[in-house]
Amino acid sequence: MDWLATSQLVDRRSFMKSTGAAFATGLLPRQAFALSASDAVLASAYRDRNGTFGVAVLSEQGEILWQQALPSRGHDVVFGPTGETLVVFARRPGTFAVAIDLGHKQNSSTILSPSDRHFYGHGCFSADGKLLYATENDFENAKGKLGIYDASDNYRRIGEFETFGIGPHDMGLMSDGRIILVANGGIETHPDFLRTKLNLSTMRPNLSFIDTKDGSLLAQFELPKTHHKLSIRHLAKAGEASAWFACQNQDELSDLKPLVGRVSLVSGKLELLELPDAVLAGLRGYVGSIACDNESAQIAITSPRVGIAHIIDPSTNTIKETISQKDICGVAAQNNRFMLSSGGGFFDGHQMPLHWDNHLTSNITSSA
Amino acid sequence: MPGFIKRAEYWIVSAVLTVGLSFPASANDTTADHVDISSVIETAIVPAFHGFESSASEMQDAMSALCAQPSPSALQSSRASFNTLVGSWGQVEFIRLGPLAAENRLERILFWPDRRGRGLKQVQNIIRTSDATATSVQMLGKKSVAVQGLLALEFALFGTGADSLSSSDNSFRCGYALAISENLKQLSSELVGLWSDQNRIRQLWLKPGPDNPLFRNNQEQLAALIKMIRDGLEIMVAQRLTPFLREDQASAKPMSALFWRSENTIRSLQANMIGLQNLVEASRFDRTLDNNNKRVVKSLGFESKNALRALAASDLPTQKIVEDADVFGRLIYVRIVVLGMFDILENRLPAMFGLTSGFSSLDGD
Numbered sequence: 234m235d236w237l238a239t240s241q242l243v244d245r246r247s248f249m250k251s252t253g254a255a256f257a258t259g260l261l262p263r264q265a266f267a268l269s270a271s272d273a274v275l276a277s278a279y280r281d282r283n284g285t286f287g288v289a290v291l292s293e294q295g296e297i298l299w300q301q302a303l304p305s306r307g308h309d310v311v312f313g314p315t316g317e318t319l320v321v322f323a324r325r326p327g328t329f330a331v332a333i334d335l336g337h338k339q340n341s342s343t344i345l346s347p348s349d350r351h352f353y354g355h356g357c358f359s360a361d362g363k364l365l366y367a368t369e370n371d372f373e374n375a376k377g378k379l380g381i382y383d384a385s386d387n388y389r390r391i392g393e394f395e396t397f398g399i400g401p402h403d404m405g406l407m408s409d410g411r412i413i414l415v416a417n418g419g420i421e422t423h424p425d426f427l428r429t430k431l432n433l434s435t436m437r438p439n440l441s442f443i444d445t446k447d448g449s450l451l452a453q454f455e456l457p458k459t460h461h462k463l464s465i466r467h468l469a470k471a472g473e474a475s476a477w478f479a480c481q482n483q484d485e486l487s488d489l490k491p492l493v494g495r496v497s498l499v500s501g502k503l504e505l506l507e508l509p510d511a512v513l514a515g516l517r518g519y520v521g522s523i524a525c526d527n528e529s530a531q532i533a534i535t536s537p538r539v540g541i542a543h544i545i546d547p548s549t550n551t552i553k554e555t556i557s558q559k560d561i562c563g564v565a566a567q568n569n570r571f572m573l574s575s576g577g578g579f580f581d582g583h584q585m586p587l588h589w590d591n592h593l594t595s596n597i598t599s600s601a
Numbered sequence: 602m603p604g605f606i607k608r609a610e611y612w613i614v615s616a617v618l619t620v621g622l623s624f625p626a627s628a629n630d631t632t633a634d635h636v637d638i639s640s641v642i643e644t645a646i647v648p649a650f651h652g653f654e655s656s657a658s659e660m661q662d663a664m665s666a667l668c669a670q671p672s673p674s675a676l677q678s679s680r681a682s683f684n685t686l687v688g689s690w691g692q693v694e695f696i697r698l699g700p701l702a703a704e705n706r707l708e709r710i711l712f713w714p715d716r717r718g719r720g721l722k723q724v725q726n727i728i729r730t731s732d733a734t735a736t737s738v739q740m741l742g743k744k745s746v747a748v749q750g751l752l753a754l755e756f757a758l759f760g761t762g763a764d765s766l767s768s769s770d771n772s773f774r775c776g777y778a779l780a781i782s783e784n785l786k787q788l789s790s791e792l793v794g795l796w797s798d799q800n801r802i803r804q805l806w807l808k809p810g811p812d813n814p815l816f817r818n819n820q821e822q823l824a825a826l827i828k829m830i831r832d833g834l835e836i837m838v839a840q841r842l843t844p845f846l847r848e849d850q851a852s853a854k855p856m857s858a859l860f861w862r863s864e865n866t867i868r869s870l871q872a873n874m875i876g877l878q879n880l881v882e883a884s885r886f887d888r889t890l891d892n893n894n895k896r897v898v899k900s901l902g903f904e905s906k907n908a909l910r911a912l913a914a915s916d917l918p919t920q921k922i923v924e925d926a927d928v929f930g931r932l933i934y935v936r937i938v939v940l941g942m943f944d945i946l947e948n949r950l951p952a953m954f955g956l957t958s959g960f961s962s963l964d965g966d
Contacts, residue, residue, distance in 0.1 A: 280960060308966060324966060354966065375717075426714055427839050434708045434746045484703075521961060537961040562961035576960030588960040 273597050274298060277563055277574055278307030278321055278590035288321040290335065293567065295583035301341070303331060308354030309403070309592045313362040313384070316596040320344070320358075320365060324590070325402075326351040326424050330367065332388055344388045349373055350380065351424060355403045358384070359445065360410030366445075368401035368415065369393070372423045375432075377401035379415065379443065394448030397441040399432070402466045407474045412451060412498065413443045414476050418464040420483070433483055438465040440478060440496045440503065454496050454503040463490055469525040469532060469566075474498035477532050477547075479520035489513045492520045493534055495547070507550055515539055521591050526566040533571040537562040537591070542573055563593030636823040637885045638807055645883035647796050649693045649876060654789035656682070656689035657782070660754075664782040667766060668775040676758075676767040679778075680863070683758055686785070687865040690751060691872025692879070693792075695833030698825060699802045700795035706788055708746040713859055714840055720747030724756050728774055736776035738783040751860075754781040759863040824956055826884055831946035833877045834939050841870060842936045845919065850929050855919035867916040870935070871909060878905040886950065894953045901942055908938045 276290045279300075288307050289300040308324040322330045328351050330344040346352050346369055356367035365382040377396030382388040396404075398417025406413055419438030421431040430436075438461070442451040456463055462484035469477040475497040482490050491505040492513065516536040525532045531553060535542040537560050544554040556573060563574030574580045574589040663682040667675040693701070694711065701707050712720045723745055727735045734740040741749050757763065757778035765771035766778070795802070806825070809816035816822045845858035845866070858866040878901070887898040911931045915922060922928050 423716055425716070425844055429714065429836075429840060431714060431716060434705045434712075521966070537959055540959075560959040560961050591961045591966050 272316070273567055273595065274316075275565055275567065275572055275593055275595050276310040276312070276319055276321075277593045278303070278310060278324075279587040280306065280590075281587055288319075288331070288333075289587065290319070291580065293572070293581070295580050295585065297585075299335065301331075301333065304329065306590065307331075308590055309356070310594045311355075311357050311365075312594065312596040313358045314360060315362060318358075318362065318384070319594075319596075320356060322352050322354045322356055322367065325353045326370065326422065326428070327354065328352065330356070330365075330388075332365070332384070342388045344382060344390075346380065347390065350378065352380075353400075353402050357404055357406045357413065360406060364391075364445075366404065366406075366413060368396065368404050370400070370422065375399055375421045375423075377415070377417055379404070379413065379448070394443060394445075395450075396443070397450050397453055398439045399436070400438075400464070402464075403468045405468050405470050405476065406445075407442075407476075407498070408470065408472070409474065411445055412474060413445055414468060414474075414496070415441045415443060416465040416468050416478055417441060418466050418481075419461075420464055430483070433462065436464065436483065437461055438463065438480075440465060440476075442474070442498050452498055452501070456494075456503070456505075460490055460505075463492070467520065467523050469523045470527075471495060471525045471530075471532075472527060475500075477523055477525050479523040479534060481520070482518035490518075492516055492518070493523065493532070493545075506545075506547055508545070509550075509552075512543065512552060515541060521562040522564045522593070524564045524566040524571060526569060526571065528569050531571075533564045533566070533573075535562045535564050535573070537576060540575075542571075544571060562591040563589050565593040565595040567595040567597055636819060636826065637883070637888070638822055638826065640885060641826060641880060641883045642796070642803055642806070643883075645879040646693075646696055647793075649689075649696065649879065650789070650793050650796055653686075653689045653693045654786070654793045656686040657786040657789040660686045661779075661782040661786045664775070664779040668772070668779050671767055671769050671775065673767040676764070679766075680758055683754060683863060684865055684868060687751065687860055687863070688868050688872045691869045692876030695829060695836065695873065695876060696880075697832070698806075698829050700792050700800075705746055706792065708750075709742075710750045710785060710788055712747040712750055712752060714844065715747060715752070720745070720752055721756060723748045724753045724760075727777060728757070728762070731773040732777075733773075736773065736780050738780045738787065741780045741784055742787075749781055749784050751785070754778055754785070755860060755863045755865075757781065820954070820956055823954055824951075826880070827946055827950055827954075827956070830877055830880050831943060833873065833880075834943040834946060837870065837873055837939050838936055838943065841873070842932065842939070846929070846932055846936065850923055850926065853923040853929065855923050858919040861919040864918045866919050866922075867912050871912045874905050874908050874912070874939075878902060881905075890953060897945060897949055897953070901945060904938050904942050908935050908942075911935050911938070 286303045290298045306324045307321040310321045320332045328346045332342040350369040353368040367380040369378040369380045379394040381392045396415045400418040400420040402418045404415045419436035440454045463480040467479040480492045494505040496503045517538045520534045540559040542556040560576035574593045578585045660682045663679040667679045809822045887895040915931045
């Protein structure tokens with residue numbers, strides 16, 4: 234139990250200072266593979282049966298193409314624009330990310346957050362792959378930041394933008410290649426209190442469209458006041474300057490609340506998806522991942538607490554398919570279908586000896 | 602959703618499902634004989650909330666008397682009532698299943714941790730400006746949660762300038778403190794009411810089944826109880842002991858301890874431990890376990906007694922605690938004991954009852 238430490242953050246940082254370099258250069262991939270731009274692969278963080286954490290790349294058929302150990306639990310994985318580079322972020326409040334060149338052109342790079350920041354487990358590359366953005370917590374000032382890292386210079390941190398909110402979580406580059414959408418979950422945390430939520434009574438989540446040219450806020454969308462305890466956490470890109478978002482209800486004692494919605498910079502609207510009460514109730518206040526298949530315009534949502542995934546046609550608010558699988562959470566749209574994974578080792582119909590983390594990422598269509 | 606359950610009631614109970622333990626609906630129901638939720642409600646939860654209400658009522662009476670006739674003895678009486686109130690609150694504050702977590706009641710009673718001292722600044726501002734709207738319980742209830750609960754009352758009774766309450770010179774401060782005490786009494790009565798026989802939360806928690814959308818089986822029913830106790834132990838370490846003790850005497854922060862101002866830090870911890878142990882005893886976890894597992898459950902009682910003994914020997918103002926290596930060491934020991942108890946609730950007890958942990962179902966990721 235790592236919360237024994239006075240500050241988990243300090244301990245992890247110390248660990249990385251002492252071992253990070255060796256880790257980054259010493260753990261070579263188990264299995265080399267050539268990855269061409271046309272290969273469709275998926276990636277997810279995991280824990281194996283021995284308790285070791287890592288990140289794996291899989292084929293659509295569930296074959297593990299490559300895997301690498303991590304110093305602690307990873308969370309989201311993002312691919313660079315060519316698909317040859319991936320970055321896995323530590324689960325919040327982690328302080329490391331690992332960038333890996335799948336073609337072995339260079340060793341893995343271990344990226345540490347600054348001493349007064351920690352990662353939230355999500356990020357994205359710029360359109361040209363030269364920059365990596367990461368959601369970060371400026372915890373002393375209770376402000377969300379977008380850390381900016383230079384991928385061409387061993388991921389040196391070169392600056393940061395505001396996220397214009399508290400507790401940023403998922404983020405994604407919009408299809409124009411310039412605008413980033415950030416889900417500011419609204420929840421203040423501080424490493425001294427680990428994952429304790431410090432501001433539930435006053436939280437105000439929002440969705441912020443940020444211009445990566447200068448970090449300016451292009452538009453910000455908030456939920457209705459009655460829904461201010463819906464922490465907006467995950468995103469799935471849905472066309473031009475538009476995304477689906479998924480929430481966790483922090484006021485679980487309230488009436489049923491919508492947990493999924495869509496925001497568009499083009500239309501200037503934030504709309505909540507009205508799912509049937511029975512479906513909402515079955516989600517138990519938490520959608521852990523969301524993905525959008527842009528061709529069919531269907532979305533998939535997962536609720537690991539209940540062990541359920543729904544594929545939804547938002548145009549008719551109808552459930553097209555429901556998948557029950559214990560601890561199901563990871564979902565990615567790939568080649569016009571949804572791939573799913575679970576903490577119990579389920580991966581698209583295959584049972585594997587790994588506990589998959591909450592997110593599954595495709596190198597072809599990644600979330601948001 | 603079945604028609605017999607109102608939406609609000611549904612979500613009241615759904616708080617327990619923020620749990621890192623998940624189960625398929627079709628799980629083999631092996632825990633039915635292991636859990637005694639009825640006993641937990643009747644012998645631990647309801648009496649604890651009644652105790653809190655009684656203390657809050659006493660607090661309100663003491664404040665009324667102090668404001669009506671200020672005197673050193675009346676102030677002393679109010680401070681004594683506050684100490685009692687802290688003790689009774691400490692026994693219920695981890696019963697966050699249902700009503701306490703709803704409608705910001707928890708934060709209205711105790712806004713903590715307040716890392717940046719926002720609450721204190723607001724309380725000081727109310728007193729400095731003699732904000733008349735803070736002396737009406739109706740108006741106070743609409744203000745920031747940080748100015749209407751125990752920490753606001755603590756500052757009013759024990760903070761800078763509090764001694765003036767013993768004379769008639771500071772009627773505003775007294776009126777504000779009285780309004781806080783009235784607010785706390787109201788909240789405590791609400792909590793008692795919401796745990797009464799008529800409230801649906803009891804019915805749902807007591808009767809898991811396929812038509813119960815919250816507790817599909819006894820495993821979910823039991824998981825809610827285990828989580829409640831486990832979370833309480835975690836809060837004791839992560840929010841109470843560690844921010845105060847830090848890593849050693851040199852880095853300790855005596856004023857980061859909850860209730861340091863009224864010298865109730867240890868009392869609060871003692872009450873926490875007693876409240877959690879009451880839940881463990883009432884649950885009768887060991888009813889159908891084999892002897893080895895029975896010993897593990899019994900060790901919870903043994904360890905809680907050890908912690909209580911160490912706390913009783915450490916009941917000093919927090920500044921003195923950090924100056925005394927022996928006393929400081931005792932609290933470090935308490936932290937280790939609580940961590941050991943946490944490990945039992947986190948790992949061993951779920952394993953005994955066949956509860957598996959969902960790797961991806963943890964909160965908020």
